[in-house]
Amino acid sequence: MLTLRCVFGSSAKFLVSFPALKHNTRLQNSMSGSLHPLAAVCQVTATPDKEANFSACKQLVEEAKQQGASMVFLPEGFDYIGSSREETLALSESLAGDTISRYTQLARKLELWLSLGGFHERGHDWEADRRIYNSHVIINDRGDIVSVYRKSHLFDVELPEKGVSLKESAFTIPGPSLVAPVQTPIGKVGLGICYDLRFPELSVALQRHGAEILTYPSAFTVATGAAHWEVLLRARAIETQCFVLAAAQVGRHHEKRSSYGHALAVDPWGEVLGDCGEEKPGLVLVEVDLGKVRSTRRNMPVQQHRRDDAFYRSLPQT
Numbered sequence: 001m002l003t004l005r006c007v008f009g010s011s012a013k014f015l016v017s018f019p020a021l022k023h024n025t026r027l028q029n030s031m032s033g034s035l036h037p038l039a040a041v042c043q044v045t046a047t048p049d050k051e052a053n054f055s056a057c058k059q060l061v062e063e064a065k066q067q068g069a070s071m072v073f074l075p076e077g078f079d080y081i082g083s084s085r086e087e088t089l090a091l092s093e094s095l096a097g098d099t100i101s102r103y104t105q106l107a108r109k110l111e112l113w114l115s116l117g118g119f120h121e122r123g124h125d126w127e128a129d130r131r132i133y134n135s136h137v138i139i140n141d142r143g144d145i146v147s148v149y150r151k152s153h154l155f156d157v158e159l160p161e162k163g164v165s166l167k168e169s170a171f172t173i174p175g176p177s178l179v180a181p182v183q184t185p186i187g188k189v190g191l192g193i194c195y196d197l198r199f200p201e202l203s204v205a206l207q208r209h210g211a212e213i214l215t216y217p218s219a220f221t222v223a224t225g226a227a228h229w230e231v232l233l234r235a236r237a238i239e240t241q242c243f244v245l246a247a248a249q250v251g252r253h254h255e256k257r258s259s260y261g262h263a264l265a266v267d268p269w270g271e272v273l274g275d276c277g278e279e280k281p282g283l284v285l286v287e288v289d290l291g292k293v294r295s296t297r298r299n300m301p302v303q304q305h306r307r308d309d310a311f312y313r314s315l316p317q318t
C-alpha cells in the first residue's frame with residue numbers, strides 16, 4: 001500500500017491509503033518518489049470573501065507543489081460563493097481581471113498547471129445583460145490560459161422535500177460547446193463542471209475527442225451529493241475508462257448554502273483512489289498512471305463495442 005497524505009487546512013493532517021503500484025522499476029518522480037505524475041484534487045469552503053478564498057486556495061496549491069503535484073484541481077466557485085444573485089453578479093470578473101491574473105502568476109511561480117473550475121466570468125455582453133458564464137479555466141506552468149470551457153448544463157432544480165432550490169440560469173449563460181481535451185503533464189484532460197456530471201453524453205463525447213482524464217470541479221448540494229455524487233463519478237469513469245478528478249466545495253459557505261465535499265479521484269476501473277471527506281478543506285494526491293487507461297481499454301474495449309449504428313437513427317415501430 002502506498003500512503004498518501006490528505007492535508008486539511010494548514011495544520012491538521014490525516015492519512016489516505018490506497019493500493020499502489022507494486023513494481024517500482026522505472027525512474028521515479030524526483031520530488032515525490034512516485035512513479036507517475038501526481039495530481040492534487042482539492043476541496044475548499046469558499047465564502048463571499050474573495051481575498052480569503054484566494055489565500056486558502058493558494059495555500060493548498062503551495063502544499064500540493066511541495067508534495068510533488070504537477071497539476072492542481074480547484075472546485076467550482078473557488079473564487080467565491082455569493083449569498084445572493086446580486087452579490088454573485090457584483091463579484092464577477094472577466095478573464096483579464098485580478099483573480100485569474102493572480103492565479104496565472106501563481107502557476108508561473110510554482111511551475112505547475114491549474115484547473116480552476118467554475119470561475120464566475122462576466123459574459124461578452126456584460127454591460128448590456130449583466131450575465132455571467134460558469135467557466136473552467138486551465139492555466140499551464142508558464143502562466144498562460146490554455147483553455148476555457150463554459151458550463152453547458154445549468155442547475156435549475158427544485159427539490160422542496162430536500163431543501164434544494166437553485167436557479168443557475170437566473171444569472172448564468174450556458175456555454176456554447178465542449179472544448180477539446182487539453183494535453184497536460186498528467187495526460188489529456190477533458191473539461192466539465194459540476195451538474196454536467198449528470199449528462200453521460202458529454203463524458204462520452206470528451207472521451208471520443210481523446211480525453212484520458214475527466215474533470216468535474218463541483219459545488220454539489222449536501223442532499224444530492226449524499227444520494228448521487230460518488231455513484232455518478234464512478235459511473236462516468238467506468239463508462240469512459242478515464243480517470244475522473246472532481247475537486248469539490250465542502251461545508252458552509254454562508255447562512256443559506258452548504259456543500260457536500262468528498263472531493264474524489266477515481267481510476268479508469270472505477271476504483272476510488274482518494275476522497276477528501278465531508279468535514280473540511282484539504283487535498284488528496286493521486287498518481288495518474290495512463291497505463292491504467294490503456295490496459296482497461298485494451299482488455300474491455302467498450303468504446304469499440306458501441307452500437308451507434310443501432311441507436312442513433314429512427315427506431316423500428318412495433
Ligand SMILES: O=C(O)CNC(=O)[C@H](CS)NC(=O)CCC(=O)C(=O)O
Nearest residue numbers: 077155166168194195219220221224
Ligand atoms: O452558484 C455558484 O456561485 C456556483 N455554481 C454552483 O454552485 C452550481 C450552480 S447553482 N451548482 C451546481 O451545479 C450543483 C449541482 C448539484 O448539486 C447536483 O447536480 O446535484
